[in-house]
Amino acid sequence: MKAIAIKTRAGGEECLSVQDIDSIYIQRGVSGCWYTMESLYEYLMLNPGTIQVDSCPFPDLLPASNGQGAKYVRSLSFDAPHDVILQLPRG
Numbered sequence: 001m002k003a004i005a006i007k008t009r010a011g012g013e014e015c016l017s018v019q020d021i022d023s024i025y026i027q028r029g030v031s032g033c034w035y036t037m038e039s040l041y042e043y044l045m046l047n048p049g050t051i052q053v054d055s056c057p058f059p060d061l062l063p064a065s066n067g068q069g070a071k072y073v074r075s076l077s078f079d080a081p082h083d084v085i086l087q088l089p090r091g
Contacts, residue, residue: 001027001028001052002052002054003026003027003054003085003088004032005025005090006086006090007091008090016086021072027054038072041063048060055084055088061085
């Protein structure tokens, strides 16, 4: 499966952080649909390594959470300057 587009939260048009993303379009074969960050987090906790970002270097999506309990996904370690997810087209 591939993550091919993102939707940002209201007011997050510039989207400088993966936590500004509301949902990600996941393509599975010839079909796909939008999934919230929270639902992708839950899915990836049970199925790691099953969704890749459709942008070079095609990293896996990884579940993450912040100190306030917000669940989201990312593609790089926390010490990386920019996440590849942010390079995806806006939906």
